Amino acid sequence: MxxxxxxxxxxxxxxxxxxxxxxxxxxxLLYLQGKNGAxxxxxxxxxxxxxxxxxxxxxxRGKSIRTLADEFRADLCYLGHLNAIKEELTPLENLLAAARxxxxxxxxxxxxxxxxxxxxxxxxxLACKYLSQGQKRRVALARLVKEKRPLWILxxxxxxxxxxxxxxxAGIISGHLQRGGLAVMTTHQLVNIxxxxxxxxxxx
Amino acid sequence: MxxxxxxxxYASPATFYPLAGRMIxxxxxxxxxxxxxxxxxxxxxxxxxxxxxxxxxxxxxxxxASWMSMFIYLVMAFWAAIGLAFNTRLSGMMAQALAxxxxxxxxxxxxxxxxWGKPMWGAWWVWDARxxxxxxxxxxxxxxxxxxxxxxxxxxxDKAGGxxxxxxxxxxPIIYFSxxxxxxxxxxxxxxxxxxxxxxxxxxxxxxxxxxxxxxSIAVALLRARTIMLERERHTDWVKAExxxxxx
Amino acid sequence: MLKIVTAVIGRDLKLAMxxxxxxxxxxxxxxxxxxxxxxxxxPEPDLxxxxxxxxxxxxxxxxxxxxxxxxxxxxxxxxxxxxLALAPHPLGLVVTGKVIAHWxxxxxxxxxxxxxxxxxxDLSADALLxxxxxxxxxxxxxxxxxxxxxxxxLGLRGGGVLLSLLVLPxxxxxxxxxxxxxxxxxxxxxGEGHLSLLAxxxxxxxxxxxxxxxxALKIALE
Numbered sequence: 001m002x003x004x005x006x007x008x009x010x011x012x013x014x015x016x017x018x019x020x021x022x023x024x025x026x027x028x029l030l031y032l033q034g035k036n037g038a039x040x041x042x043x044x045x046x047x048x049x050x051x052x053x054x055x056x057x058x059x060x061r062g063k064s065i066r067t068l069a070d071e072f073r074a075d076l077c078y079l080g081h082l083n084a085i086k087e088e089l090t091p092l093e094n095l096l097a098a099a100r101x102x103x104x105x106x107x108x109x110x111x112x113x114x115x116x117x118x119x120x121x122x123x124x125x126l127a128c129k130y131l132s133q134g135q136k137r138r139v140a141l142a143r144l145v146k147e148k149r150p151l152w153i154l155x156x157x158x159x160x161x162x163x164x165x166x167x168x169x170a171g172i173i174s175g176h177l178q179r180g181g182l183a184v185m186t187t188h189q190l191v192n193i194x195x196x197x198x199x200x201x202x203x204x
Numbered sequence: 205m206x207x208x209x210x211x212x213x214y215a216s217p218a219t220f221y222p223l224a225g226r227m228i229x230x231x232x233x234x235x236x237x238x239x240x241x242x243x244x245x246x247x248x249x250x251x252x253x254x255x256x257x258x259x260x261x262x263x264x265x266x267x268x269a270s271w272m273s274m275f276i277y278l279v280m281a282f283w284a285a286i287g288l289a290f291n292t293r294l295s296g297m298m299a300q301a302l303a304x305x306x307x308x309x310x311x312x313x314x315x316x317x318x319x320w321g322k323p324m325w326g327a328w329w330v331w332d333a334r335x336x337x338x339x340x341x342x343x344x345x346x347x348x349x350x351x352x353x354x355x356x357x358x359x360x361x362d363k364a365g366g367x368x369x370x371x372x373x374x375x376x377p378i379i380y381f382s383x384x385x386x387x388x389x390x391x392x393x394x395x396x397x398x399x400x401x402x403x404x405x406x407x408x409x410x411x412x413x414x415x416x417x418x419x420x421s422i423a424v425a426l427l428r429a430r431t432i433m434l435e436r437e438r439h440t441d442w443v444k445a446e447x448x449x450x451x452x
Numbered sequence: 453m454l455k456i457v458t459a460v461i462g463r464d465l466k467l468a469m470x471x472x473x474x475x476x477x478x479x480x481x482x483x484x485x486x487x488x489x490x491x492x493x494x495p496e497p498d499l500x501x502x503x504x505x506x507x508x509x510x511x512x513x514x515x516x517x518x519x520x521x522x523x524x525x526x527x528x529x530x531x532x533x534x535x536l537a538l539a540p541h542p543l544g545l546v547v548t549g550k551v552i553a554h555w556x557x558x559x560x561x562x563x564x565x566x567x568x569x570x571x572x573x574d575l576s577a578d579a580l581l582x583x584x585x586x587x588x589x590x591x592x593x594x595x596x597x598x599x600x601x602x603x604x605x606l607g608l609r610g611g612g613v614l615l616s617l618l619v620l621p622x623x624x625x626x627x628x629x630x631x632x633x634x635x636x637x638x639x640x641x642x643g644e645g646h647l648s649l650l651a652x653x654x655x656x657x658x659x660x661x662x663x664x665x666x667x668a669l670k671i672a673l674e
Contacts, residue, residue, distance in 0.1 A: 012357055013439050048538060050673050074540035082531025086463075088470035097466075100459040101539050101546075127470070343621040350617055354608045363671045364604050368618065371600055371664055375622050378653075382625035386632065 001025055002047075002151060002182055007056035009042050016042055017203050018055070026150075026180040029173070029196050031187060034203035040186040041081070043203065044155050047184060048078045060151070074103065077149045081156050083140040087129035091115055091139045094128060098143055106146055114145035117168070134160055141165075144172050152176060154185040166191060217433045218442040220294055224426040231426070235419035242412030250405045259323045263406075266316035268414040269309045270334070272421055273341055276306035280348075281373035284366030294429075296362025297436070299369065300352055301429035305421045307345035313338050333387035337380050344372050358436050456541040460549025461556070468557045474519065475557050482515035482562055486569045497574040504573035505583070505634035512562050512587055512630075513623050516594045519558045520619070521612045523550060523602040524669065537673055543666035547603075551595045551662055559591025575638070582637040586650060590630040593654040596661035597622050603668035625653055 001024060008018040016039030024030050032040045045051040047058060049065050049072065058065045065072040085094045092111055099106035115124050118138040128136055137160050144152070152173070158166050170191050173183055177196030246264035253260040280299045287295030317335050318328045329335070348368055355361035437443045468475060489507045490500055527533035536546045566587050567580040575583065601619035605611040633646035 045674075050534065050537060050670070052674070070540045070542065073538050076538060078534070078538055080531050080534055082529075082534070084531035084535045086467060086530065086532065088467055093466070097459075097463045098535065101456070101463070101536060103456070103540050340621050340624060343617070347618045347621065350614055351604060354605070354610065354614055360671055360674065364668060367600075367664065367668050367671065368604055371622070374660070375625075378625050379621070382628045386628045 001061060002184070003059040003062075004047070005057045005059070007043070007046060007058070008054040009039050009046065009051075010054045011039070011042060015054075020201075020203070021056070022199070022201055024182050024184065024199065025197075026182060027177050027196050028182060029177055029193055029198045030182075030184045031190070031198060031200045032184065032203065033186075033200060038203040040203060041155060044078075044153055044184065044186060048076060048153055049073070075150050077102075077144070077147050077152050079140060079144070079152070079154045079157060081159070083136050085128050085136060085139050088127055090125050090127055091120055091131070091142070092124040094139055095142060104148070110146050111142075114142040115139075117145050118142045118165075134162070134165075137161065138165065141169060141172075144169075144176075147176070150181050152181060152183040152185075154183065156186055156188070158187055158189055158191055170194065217293060217297070217437055218440070221430055221433050221442070221446070224430050228423050228426050231419045231423035235416050235423060238412050238416035238419060242409050242416050245405055245412060246409035250409055256324065259320060262316050262320045264409050264413050266313055266320060267410055268417045269312040269316065270338060271414055272417045273306055273309035273313055273338065273345075275418075276302050276309060276421060277341065277344070277369075277376070278373065280306065281369045284369040287362060288366050288370070293362075296358070296366065297429050297432045298425070299348075299362070299365060301425045301432055302421070303345055303349050303352075304428070305424055307342060307349065309417070309421070310338055310342040310345055314342065331387070333380075333384045336383050336387070340379055340383070341376070344376070348372070453541070453545060456539065456545050457549040457552070460536070460546050461553045464550055464553035465556060468553070474522070475561060478515050478519045478558055479561050479565060481518055482511050483565065483569065485511040485514060487572065490572065500573040501575060501638060504570060504575050504579075505631040505638070507573070508566055508569060508583060508587075508634075509590075509627050509631040512566070512591065513594065513620065513627060515562060516558055516591065516598060517616050517619065519554070520598040520602045521605075521615055523554055523599060524606050525602075525611075528606055528672070533669070534673065537669065543669060544663040547599060547662040547665045547669070548658070551592075551599050551658070551665075554599070555592045555595040559587070559595055562591060563587040575634075579634055579637045582643045582647070583634045586630045586633040586643070586647060589647060589650045589654055590626045593626050593650075593657040594623060596654075596657040597626075599665040600661050600668060603665040603672060606669065606672040626650065629653065 003021075003023045005021050007020040009016040009020075016037075020043070022030060032043060034040050042051060046053050049058075049069075052066075060068055060072050060075065084098070085091075086097070089097065092108070092115065095111040095114065096106060096108065099111075112124060115121065118141055120135060120138055120142070123131065123135065128139060131139070141157065154173075157169060157173075161169065170193050173185075174193050174195035176183060177193070183196075242264065246261055250261070252258055280302050283295040283299040283302070286292060287299070314335065317332075317338070321330055321335075322328050348365055351368055352361045352365040355364055434443055434446070486507055489503060493499060493503065524533060527536065537543055539546060563584055567584050570580045570583050598615075598619050601615045601622075604618060605615045608614060629646045629650045633643035633650065636643040636646055
């Protein structure tokens with residue numbers, strides 16, 4: 001489904017990696033590992049199509065993501081290390097706005113349900129600037145609850161979460177894999193994802 | 205496939221660097237030759253203008269500088285288009301190498317325009333359509349140089365600068381015609397530097413000076429491009445070999 | 453296609469409403485700059501009438517410039533710009549939405565307050581009408597062209613000053629035709645020609661600028 005072929009990444013004057021490739025099928029999870037500065041985030045940005053690789057190609061369902069463009073992005077859900085939430089909007093408004101921009105159907109009830117699952121019940125009408133860092137992260141993660149798109153690309157999703165939240169997120173990701181979804185993520189802590197086949201890729 | 209390969213070969217800094225180094229002396233020599241001939245024709249042979257006296261002779265600098273300032277902007281935009289379309293490293297370097305020369309030409313054109321304006325119009329600066337457009341062109345050059353200087357990553361600097369050049373080159377005609385229109389509406393001074401009947405020798409002088417400026421621009425742009433190449437590729441093997449050769 | 457544009461406009465307007473101070477300060481900047489001129493050049497009505505079109509337009513350019521750096525910077529800082537770039541639509545449409553929203557909160561208020569400021573300069577009713585129309589027609593082009601500069605300077609040191617260096621020269625045609633329209637009305641020549649050229653500039657820049665800005669944003673996001 002998702003294939004990377006002979007990727008090369010150059011940032012500034014440094015070649016971060018070259019000849020990197022992998023293949024990921026439905027229901028599989030790819031853990032990207034490597035030291036700080038090894039190029040994990042750069043690889044993720046290549047996979048979402050924001051960073052053109054120096055060499056090599058990325059294919060989704062057998063076609064290059066560059067030619068697929070909108071079609072590829074319609075299948076893609078990306079969660080970066082930034083939360084991508086607006087401080088002035090409430091958690092509910094943030095979720096609804098994000099869904100509208102991504103062309104996804106999300107009703108208010110579904111959004112409220114997602115916020116309840118991440119433990120933000122009662123906070124849905126409070127502007128996000130009044131929330132704590134951890135709570136803001138949960139608003140960002142709440143997007144994943146109702147997310148139906150098949151390819152998830154997550155940059156350090158477990159950072160700044162408490163133990164209960166880590167378990168909850170692991171459950172969400174395994175649910176996604178069970179439905180036949182794919183996920184690629186970077187992480188420092190290895191979290192046990194109960195379902196799906198887990199692959200590891202170490203960037204040296 | 206073979207053509208493509210060749211194109212990329214010359215676009216690669218490692219091949220371009222020595223090639224440019226060999227070409228610079230020729231362009232520099234041509235520039236001096238054309239310059240001497242042009243100045244001789246312009247300053248000594250060309251007849252004194254019956255209206256403007258000797259002061260008109262500044263057009264032998266002014267007009268070629270104006271031509272070059274516009275032409276260099278077009279060349280930069282051309283490199284920018286190539287760079288954005290084919291992602292060649294050389295294009296961005298050439299655009300950046302040309303910019304200071306283009307700005308210099310625009311500045312020269314303004315300066316000589318002012319020097320000419322004082323005896324002709326009685327003022328250093330007149331809001332003449334050409335001078336105003338030249339001033340705006342200078343702003344465009346400065347904007348390009350400021351943008352590329354502000355971006356640390358050379359690849360991003362090349363692409364952003366290239367995009368700015370393309371936006372600029374689309375806008376230049378619009379700006380030029382709007383300024384011209386503005387000028388006629390406000391009945392500004394429409395005395396023209398070049399319109400007065402031109403003797404054959406004057407035309408030749410101007411052409412020779414234009415060739416001189418052209419060769420000069422190529423020579424300094426290549427020189428600057430070589431410096432940019434060394435700086436950007438200082439970690440590559442060919443630059444290390446090159447520098448080791450210099451030290452020996 | 454239209455859905456994404458309206459979605460972006462809706463989001464940006466909602467955000468602007470939660471941060472009204474920004475809109476109001478740009479508007480007051482416009483008012484103050486315009487009001488400074490009579491203090492600088494003296495109160496003779498003839499002189500003021502002559503200066504009015506240029507002064508109002510230059511102030512409008514500067515007021516627009518003031519709000520441009522934030523056009524993409526806030527979205528860039530909190531990561532929403534990435535999400536916008538990953539929306540399953542061409543980025544140019546997203547930028548079109550942002551440009552329209554920017555005009556609604558920056559250009560439109562200027563056009564609405566301009567006639568009041570025109571009275572300070574003793575402009576006739578005709579001239580005031582043309583002034584409002586010209587600012588209404590011309591400011592979308594300012595937002596559009598400005599978006600290119602905002603995208604090119606995104607995340608750079610001293611981005612605000614650099615932005616004005618890049619964008620102000622490109623604003624010159626709008627300034628010439630905008631101020632020219634009012635000027636032509638004041639002198640009795642009729643400003644229709646200027647206004648139609650201004651409209652042409654706006655249409656051209658709204659068609660072209662969002663795509664150039666989108667290309668610049670992609671460069672900035674790499």
